[in-house]
Amino acid sequence: LVVLGIETSCDDTAAAVVRGNGEILSQVISSQAELLALYGGVAPKQAEEAHSRVIDKVVQEALDRANLTEKDLSAVAVTIGPGLGLCLRVGVQKARRVAGAFNLPIVGVHHMEAHALVARLVEHELSFPFMALLISGGHNIIVLAHKLGQYTQLGTTVDDAIGEAFDKTAKWLGLDMRRSGGPAVEELALEGDSKSVLFNVPMKNHKDCNFSYAGLKTQVRLAIEAREIDAKCSVSSATKEDRRNRADIAASFQRVAVLHLEEKCERAIDWAMKLEPSIKHMVVSGGVASNQYVRFRLNNIAGSKNLKLVCPPPCLCTDNGVMVAWTGLEHFRVGRFDPPPPAVEPDDFMYDIRPRWPLGEEFAQGRSEAR
Numbered sequence: 001l002v003v004l005g006i007e008t009s010c011d012d013t014a015a016a017v018v019r020g021n022g023e024i025l026s027q028v029i030s031s032q033a034e035l036l037a038l039y040g041g042v043a044p045k046q047a048e049e050a051h052s053r054v055i056d057k058v059v060q061e062a063l064d065r066a067n068l069t070e071k072d073l074s075a076v077a078v079t080i081g082p083g084l085g086l087c088l089r090v091g092v093q094k095a096r097r098v099a100g101a102f103n104l105p106i107v108g109v110h111h112m113e114a115h116a117l118v119a120r121l122v123e124h125e126l127s128f129p130f131m132a133l134l135i136s137g138g139h140n141i142i143v144l145a146h147k148l149g150q151y152t153q154l155g156t157t158v159d160d161a162i163g164e165a166f167d168k169t170a171k172w173l174g175l176d177m178r179r180s181g182g183p184a185v186e187e188l189a190l191e192g193d194s195k196s197v198l199f200n201v202p203m204k205n206h207k208d209c210n211f212s213y214a215g216l217k218t219q220v221r222l223a224i225e226a227r228e229i230d231a232k233c234s235v236s237s238a239t240k241e242d243r244r245n246r247a248d249i250a251a252s253f254q255r256v257a258v259l260h261l262e263e264k265c266e267r268a269i270d271w272a273m274k275l276e277p278s279i280k281h282m283v284v285s286g287g288v289a290s291n292q293y294v295r296f297r298l299n300n301i302a303g304s305k306n307l308k309l310v311c312p313p314p315c316l317c318t319d320n321g322v323m324v325a326w327t328g329l330e331h332f333r334v335g336r337f338d339p340p341p342p343a344v345e346p347d348d349f350m351y352d353i354r355p356r357w358p359l360g361e362e363f364a365q366g367r368s369e370a371r
């Protein structure tokens with residue numbers, strides 16, 4: 001089996017070709033980081049246009065680098081949700097064109113399931129059931145994965161996701177926004193004292209597994225204002241003392257943001273063990289899982305609960321086409337896919353895209369006909 005995976009749910013246009021045995025034949029990503037810096041965040045219309053501009057090239061390059069043509073593929077997998085509707089549409093349209101022209105089945109993929117399942121490509125021993133903490137720009141969920149397509153959500157954020165808090169912290173600290181904020185905060189935090197600013201750990205007294213990052217974001221903003229840090233002055237041109245202040249805030253924010261993850265993970269693992277005592281692994285994935293401090297701390301938590309941590313390599317934690325191709329393969333193998341679409345689709349064709357789609361919600365392939 002060989003599957004092409006296409007991902008356009010947010011601001012990266014990605015494609016990859018993966019074999020059934022997990023061998024990655026190619027992966028290509030075109031990032032919209034500069035656009036993001038220009039607009040200060042994801043602007044759906046601009047993001048859609050950027051995807052449309054590069055999608056053909058990205059897919060062609062993925063095939064070329066794999067040394068394959070469309071005829072060698074077994075199926076095309078594409079993210080159909082959750083994400084920005086306009087952006088998802090670009091990927092789905094491309095996937096259906098390729099599948100239609102070459103008579104290939106098509107697999108609709110859940111973006112967050114893909115973040116979780118790519119861990120099974122990396123770690124062959126990872127079998128269901130397992131825990132998964134998925135932390136990214138738009139999501140902050142902890143789930144119990146029972147089997148393919150079946151997940152119980154144990155906790156989610158009541159407001160912002162941790163990645164959003166990293167991104168805003170980076171912006172307010174005047175860090176380079178031409179790449180996403182997370183890596184910039186992680187790097188600056190290395191220079192700071194993580195105990196110098198005492199932020200409160202969110203939701204300390206809540207006896208559930210939910211998360212909240214809006215309050216921490218506000219605490220960070222207030223600390224920045226109190227130190228009169230000017231975001232318009234970049235950190236590279238700041239005075240030594242100013243830089244030190246910024247690094248202290250970055251380190252203190254990162255410590256508390258991760259402490260919150262740790263506390264909720266511990267509780268979620270205890271809950272999950274009651275439901276599925278055979279769990280042996282905890283997956284941590286999504287963009288924020290590429291953070292080394294996050295990986296180190298959560299490895300300790302998993303270890304203390306006798307679980308093995310599985311964290312994909314950083315390039316497979318942030319959005320990528322490999323996770324989509326792999327998740328497509330997993331579903332394809334058990335017969336969950338749509339038949340090849342017609343070579344030419346009617347102009348008024350309604351694509352089956354799901355901008356809001358909770359992980360674990362029953363999913364039936366074969367619903368992509370015109371409505």
Ligand code: ATP
Pocket residue numbers: 009010011082083111135136137138139162163164166167180181182183186286287288289290291292317318319
């Ligand atoms: P979602 O998966 O919720 O739809 P997304 O697809 O936009 O969101 P991902 O690529 O999965 O996002 O993750 C991007 C997020 O991860 C951004 O918020 C980014 O700042 C964060 N991130 C990436 N690298 C790091 C890092 N080293 N440390 C902290 N955060 C990071």
Ligand code: FE
Pocket residue numbers: 111115136137286287318319
């Ligand atoms: Fe993502």
